[in-house]
Structures are given as C-alpha cells and as structure tokens.
Amino acid sequence: MSGKPRLTYLNGRGRMEPVRWLLAAAGVEFEEVFLQTKEQYDKLIKDGVLLFQQVPLVEIDGMKMVQTRAILSYIAGKYNLYGKDLKERALIDMYVEGISDLMQMILMLPFSPPDAKEKNLDSLKEKATNRYFPVFEKVLKQHGQDFLVGNKFSWADVQLIEAILAVEEKIPAVLSGFPQLQAFKTKMSNMPTIKKFLQPGSPRKPPPDDHYVETVLKVFKR
C-alpha cells in the first residue's frame, strides 16, 4: 500500500486544484483517481467513503478527508506551511479565504450560461483588480518581504500564485499596475517545487474546457 496521499476527483481543476498545488508546493508526491462516469461516483457514495457524498476526497494518513478547506488546512499544518503561531495562522486564513472567494468566481465561469459569461468575466476582472490584488500588493509593499506572512513560505503564498495564474489565463494583462505581485509571481514561480509543478507533465491540470464541463454535468447528474 502506497503511503502517498490519494486524490479522488474529476480529471480537471475544479475544487481539487488548490490541493494539488499545495501538495506539490510541499514537495509531496500523490496519486490520483479520476471520476469519469456517474457509476464510479455512485459507487463511492454507496461504499460510504464520502462523508457528505461529495468530492474532493483525499485519502491521507489513514483518513478519508473531504471538504476542501479541511484538506488544505491539514496539509498546511502537516507540512509547516501554516505559520508559527495562532496569529500568523489567522493572517494566512484571512488571505486564503479572500483568495478563495476570488477563485470561486473562476470556478463558476465555465458553468455560466452563455449570456452571462461576458458579465461574469467583467465581474472577475473588477474584483481581482479592485478588491483582491490591491490587498496583497499592499501587504507585500508594506513589509517588503518575499512572502505574505511571517517572512516564510506558507499556504497563503501558494494560494496567491495559483490565483494570479488562473486570473491571468482569463485576463492576461491583469497584473499591470501591480508591480509587487509581478515580482511575487516571478519569485514563487522559481521556487523549486513550484517550478516543477509548472512544467509540462506535472499533475497540474489545464484550464477547464467543454469536455470537462460535460464530464462534471454527467458525473454529478441527479
């Protein structure tokens, strides 16, 4: 039996992608099981492995973990990416939750009805440039350190680089006007574990396409 964490999800980003990022950033190898049919999913439910009948599911350290946030917190804690004390953890949590709200908008984009896609994209651009990016630009400018919290690489940094790249895929020039974030993006991308994750052949998943959307609708159809 492998000691590696095992991820069960669709073969695409969705809610599992931040988990892939965090494990990769921590230098942890993992296995993946991809849901491709409704039958596979129904079997998981029938077998009682999904606490709330939902994926993501991550089997790690003898636990069948569900709930993305719980999974990410556990990984962050286990691999020392969660700050050195309660207050640093609080900062990391605040930053991660904010970024997560932004990522939620990206998550929903491929599922927007065609007549809402343009509006949702505009909304994403507006929120990224007016609400979220300015916060992290300011944090980095104020302390002048390489990392968001405690002068140390943490879950918050991983979540932010993931979000920056995801938004850039939709809005390529989105970082113009954010010099700190541009420098941050470069620095994080060059960290060995992240650099490796950004190379072809890594477990990183491509942007969701129509086939992915189709699979989601098919597998989770009730």
Add this chain to the structure above:
Amino acid sequence: MSRKPKLYYFNGRGKMESIRWLLAAAGVEFEEEFLETREQYEKLLQGGSLLFQQVPMVEIDGMKMVQTRAILSYIAGKYNLYGKDLKERALIDMYVGGTDDLMGFIMMFPFLSAEDKEKQRAVIVQKATSRYFPAYEKVLKDHGQDFLVGNNFSWADVHLLEAILMVEEKKSDVLSGFPQLQAFKARISSIPTIKKFLEPGSQRKPVPDDKYVETVRRVLRMYYDVKAN
C-alpha cells in the same frame, strides 16, 4: 479601551451568527456595533478596517479580522475548542465544513422570493435529512461519546447545534429519525455557556425578517435578486 472582542455586522444573524455562538460557547463576552446605514459602512471602508471591503469584521487581540472562517478558526484555537492535535483539527474542520454548507442553504433564505422560499425550504430539509444529519448521527453512534471529536467539547459541537436549531426553525420535527442528534441537542443545549446563550436577552439574534433583509440591501446596495441553489 475594552479588551473584549468587538463585532461589526448587521443587527441580525447572517455570517456573524456562528461567531456569536462560538464566543458565547467559550464564555467570552463581546461587544457589537450594528451597521444600519450606508454611511456607517462607507466610513468603515474608508477607514481601511475591512481588508476585502466586507463584513463580518471582528476586532480581537489587536487584529481587525475578516473572513468568517478565519475568525472562527482563530477563536476555536484560542479557546481550546479545536481538538488536541492536527488529526482532531482535521475532523473538526470536516464537520464544520458540512454544517457550514448546510447553513449556507439557510443563509440565503430570507433574500429569496416567496415562491423560491418554499422550494428552498424543501431543499434545506432534504439536504439536512439525507446528507448532513445522517453523517453526524453516524459519527455519534459509532463512538458513543457525548461530543463529536476526541471526547471533548469543540467548535464542531457548537456549529452542529447551531445548524440543528436553524433547520428546526424551518421544520420543527426534522430530528425525528435521528435519536443520537436529539440526545446531542439536549446535551449541548444544557452546557452552561450555551444554555445562557439560548435564553432571552442574550446576544443571539432572531430569525431574519424583512426588516433585516432591507437593512442588508440598503447598507450593501445589494439590490440584485438572490437565486436559490
């Protein structure tokens, strides 16, 4: 200067209610500032108090904390309601994630049209009785202990009780068929700090009404239609 945590939110449940519950359960007194006008909200924004321009915001231990989950995690950690190690914390996080999703269905309820409200009530009950309650019923049955995690009172217990009571407000007999949860509800409700919170005159907020919805819409200029899940 008061050292009590200070909560900034509307005078109603919304996303702040879980925080009120947890502070109360921990026996921590807190102050509240209620947003009633757009001007108050804009003042908070201009003052730079709201990291992502949103409430809830809680001033605690010299921090202006935002993001409900971050605030709750901090309180849980500070007051020893977060388990004894990483694995117990993982269980608590999982359970809280579930009750959070369940309460999410209820949170949007007051903002729905009358027609959507009826549909949503059915969704809430269906999700509660077929997805969430069975999970917690089984956890309690399997270990036979009083509390969800580690035989110790934790954030998970507070959050589950809050969720149970909220669903019961939508369907009063929703716990029939869940004997473990019925016993759990009675047990946790009688914990002194929680019992106090459940009494009239506490800082617990009532079921949101039209006035609450009006206030939120006015302060946040949130005039769009809220759709059910």
